[in-house]
Amino acid sequence: MQSRDHHISHRYDQELEALRDDVLNMGSKVEEQIDNAVRALTEGDEGVAEATIREDHAVNAMEVAADEKAVSLLARRTPAARDLRFVMTAIKTITDLERIGDEAEKIARMGQQLGGRQSLRRNQAISTMSEAVRNQTRQALDALAAMDADAALRIHQGDAKIDEMFEGIFRELLTYMMEDSRNISATIDILFVAKALERIGDHSKNITEYVIYMVHGQDVRHTDVNHLDLDEGEH
Amino acid sequence: MQSRDHHISHRYDQELEALRDDVLNMGSKVEEQIDNAVRALTEGDEGVAEATIREDHAVNAMEVAADEKAVSLLARRTPAARDLRFVMTAIKTITDLERIGDEAEKIARMGQQLGGRQSLRRNQAISTMSEAVRNQTRQALDALAAMDADAALRIHQGDAKIDEMFEGIFRELLTYMMEDSRNISATIDILFVAKALERIGDHSKNITEYVIYMVHGQDVRHTDVNHLDLDEGEH
Numbered sequence: 001m002q003s004r005d006h007h008i009s010h011r012y013d014q015e016l017e018a019l020r021d022d023v024l025n026m027g028s029k030v031e032e033q034i035d036n037a038v039r040a041l042t043e044g045d046e047g048v049a050e051a052t053i054r055e056d057h058a059v060n061a062m063e064v065a066a067d068e069k070a071v072s073l074l075a076r077r078t079p080a081a082r083d084l085r086f087v088m089t090a091i092k093t094i095t096d097l098e099r100i101g102d103e104a105e106k107i108a109r110m111g112q113q114l115g116g117r118q119s120l121r122r123n124q125a126i127s128t129m130s131e132a133v134r135n136q137t138r139q140a141l142d143a144l145a146a147m148d149a150d151a152a153l154r155i156h157q158g159d160a161k162i163d164e165m166f167e168g169i170f171r172e173l174l175t176y177m178m179e180d181s182r183n184i185s186a187t188i189d190i191l192f193v194a195k196a197l198e199r200i201g202d203h204s205k206n207i208t209e210y211v212i213y214m215v216h217g218q219d220v221r222h223t224d225v226n227h228l229d230l231d232e233g234e235h
Numbered sequence: 236m237q238s239r240d241h242h243i244s245h246r247y248d249q250e251l252e253a254l255r256d257d258v259l260n261m262g263s264k265v266e267e268q269i270d271n272a273v274r275a276l277t278e279g280d281e282g283v284a285e286a287t288i289r290e291d292h293a294v295n296a297m298e299v300a301a302d303e304k305a306v307s308l309l310a311r312r313t314p315a316a317r318d319l320r321f322v323m324t325a326i327k328t329i330t331d332l333e334r335i336g337d338e339a340e341k342i343a344r345m346g347q348q349l350g351g352r353q354s355l356r357r358n359q360a361i362s363t364m365s366e367a368v369r370n371q372t373r374q375a376l377d378a379l380a381a382m383d384a385d386a387a388l389r390i391h392q393g394d395a396k397i398d399e400m401f402e403g404i405f406r407e408l409l410t411y412m413m414e415d416s417r418n419i420s421a422t423i424d425i426l427f428v429a430k431a432l433e434r435i436g437d438h439s440k441n442i443t444e445y446v447i448y449m450v451h452g453q454d455v456r457h458t459d460v461n462h463l464d465l466d467e468g469e470h
Contacts, residue, residue, distance in 0.1 A: 071323060078313045088306060088326070095330065174423070178416045185409055188426070195430070222295035 012077055016086065019073060020145070022066040023090050023097070027141040029059055030097045031134060033104035034200065038130040041111035041193060042121050052108035059101035066094045085217060089210040093144065096203040100137065103196040103203075110189045110196075117186050125172060126193060129165040133200045136162065140207040149215035152208035162201035169194040247312055251321065254308060255380070257301040258325050258332070262376040264294055265332045266369060268339035269435060273365040276346035276428060277356050287343035294336035301329045320452060324445040328379065331438040335372065338431040338438075345424045345431075352421050360407060361428060364400040368435045371397065375442040384450035387443035397436035404429045 033052055040049035070091050073079065079087055114121055136155060143151040173191050177184045268287055275284035305326050308314065314322055349356055371390060378386040408426050412419045 071319065074309060075315055075319050080310055084306065084310055091323075091326065092330065095327065174420055177412070177419050181413045181416055184412050184419070188409070188423075191423070222292070222299065 015069075015073055015077065016079070016083060019066065019069050019087065019090050022062070022069055023093055024141060024145055026059065026062040026066060026094065026097050027137070027144075029055075029062060030100045030104070031137055031141075033059060033101055034107075034130065034134050034137065037104040037107035037111070038127070038134075040108045041114070042123075042127060044111065044114065044118075044121055046112065049108045049111045053105055056101050056105040059098060063094050063098040067091065070094070082214070082217070085214045089144070089214040092210050093207050096206045100200050100203045103200050106196050107193050110193050113189055114186060120183075120186055120190050123169075123190060125165065125169045126190065126197070129162065129169065129194065129197050132162055132165060133197045133204070136201055137204040137207075140204040140211070143208060143211050144214075147211070147215055149212045152211035152215075156205055156208040156212075159201050159205040162198060166194050166198040250304075250308055250312065251314070251318060254301065254304050254322065254325050257297070257304055258328055259376060259380055261294065261297040261301060261329065261332050262372070262379075264290075264297060265335045265339070266372055266376075268294060268336055269342075269365065269369045269372065272339040272342035272346070273362070273369075275343045276349070277358075277362060279346065279349065279353075279356055281347065284343045284346045288340055291336050291340040294333060298329050298333040302326065305329070317449070317452070320449045324379070324449040327445050328442050331441045335435050335438045338435050341431050342428050345428050348424055349421060355418075355421050355425050358404075358425060360400065360404045361425065361432070364397065364404065364429065364432050367397055367400060368432045368439070371436055372439040372442075375439040375446070378443060378446050379449075382446070382450055384447045387446035387450075391440055391443040391447075394436055394440040397433060401429050401433040 033055060036048050036052040036055075039045060040052055070087050073087055111121075136158065139151065139155045143149075143155060170191065173187050173194075177187050268290060271283050271287040271290075274280060275287055305322050308322055346356075371393065374386065374390045378384075378390060405426065408422050408429075412422050
């Protein structure tokens with residue numbers, strides 16, 4: 001029986017691993033979508049915009065497939081303790097990744113709408129913010145892959161910078177609109193781009209909270225993470 | 236043994252019921268938050284605005300408690316088939332309800348920022364849209380409570396009307412900003428209110444998708460629900 005138990009346990013680990021791979025692959029896909037969406041916007045590349053919009057279906061399909069894997073694991077394997085928390089983390093992360101994909105699609109559509117307004121497209125603050133948001137998403141997924149709660153906490157704290165970037169862009173765009181009312185409509189498109197980037201930041205911040213929960217068994221949503229002593233959590 | 240099995244099964248049903256109650260109570264709380272937020276905005280009532288912002292903590296606490304109940308149920312009871320789908324539906328619904336709560340809080344904050352701008356506050360289209368969004372949230376939760384996939388499908392199809400309302404408000408506000416650049420800053424606050432309402436609509440639409448999944452075991456996210464034949468699903 002021992003070897004049979006061992007066999008079952010090995011397959012169980014493989015299934016957890018497969019779910020983890022699904023989540024991380026979906027994450028890579030979504031990062032690529034952010035990159036392409038911002039490129040479609042800043043470079044006015046219609047082909048890239050169309051590809052980004054089209055590829056959101058692939059992101060959605062990855063969500064459904066990973067979700068099914070998680071439910072099947074719950075139904076057949078009855079994971080407990082940390083494994084159960086990992087499956088919960090996967091389920092929640094998948095949802096946030098799918099919504100990041102939606103925001104990327106919106107940015108690509110804004111890129112299509114802007115037409116020949118080069119000065120708006122090449123907004124430096126938007127480029128800087130999109131870089132920051134993309135990095136934060138990457139780092140959140142790295143923390144998930146490494147099950148690194150300390151890294152997750154650092155990333156979580158860093159999200160405030162992204163919110164500040166949004167505020168800065170908002171003020172800049174407001175001035176621009178007030179100077180010339182012909183700018184208003186296109187500038188609001190850029191404002192919605194900044195809003196979409198801010199939301200991507202929020203979603204990647206959510207992922208860091210799940211990672212801390214997974215590692216420490218401590219739900220840090222809605223608590224002031226700056227005062228968390230993670231050493232006190234369950235390991 | 237039979238009576239013991241029966242006893243266990245009875246307690247299991249009670250736990251599922253308790254999770255369902257948690258989700259529905261959280262839903263009622265969130266509906267109240269939408270109401271109060273919109274009242275804070277349209278009536279410029281500072282007390283209601285503050286209460287709405289303060290009460291978002293209660294919504295967050297409800298999320299954490301319901302989530303723990305769901306995880307505990309998964310760990311100890313190993314629900315299968317439709318029960319497992321119900322627990323998944325609960326977990327996902329809780330997340331959307333919490334985010335609806337966040338949007339309500341944002342609306343209350345916008346209400347605080349607007350100061351004495353009565354003409355903007357009493358925007359008729361915003362009132363109509365908030366009524367529609369509040370109803371859609373109510374109906375989505377009713378469909379969840381009644382496990383009514385047909386109702387869920389009808390509500391899902393109705394969300395397009397809310398998106399149209401947003402577009403209408405967007406065009407109206409754009410005109411208003413173009414007429415007088417002194418209106419721009421406050422008008423953008425109202426635009427963000429409309430955006431928050433649109434998002435609440437999206438979240439309640441998500442809930443209808445979970446209900447259809449729960450009842451039929453068919454994942455309708457990202458499919459064209461207008462062409463769904465629900466009778467073919469598993470019952």
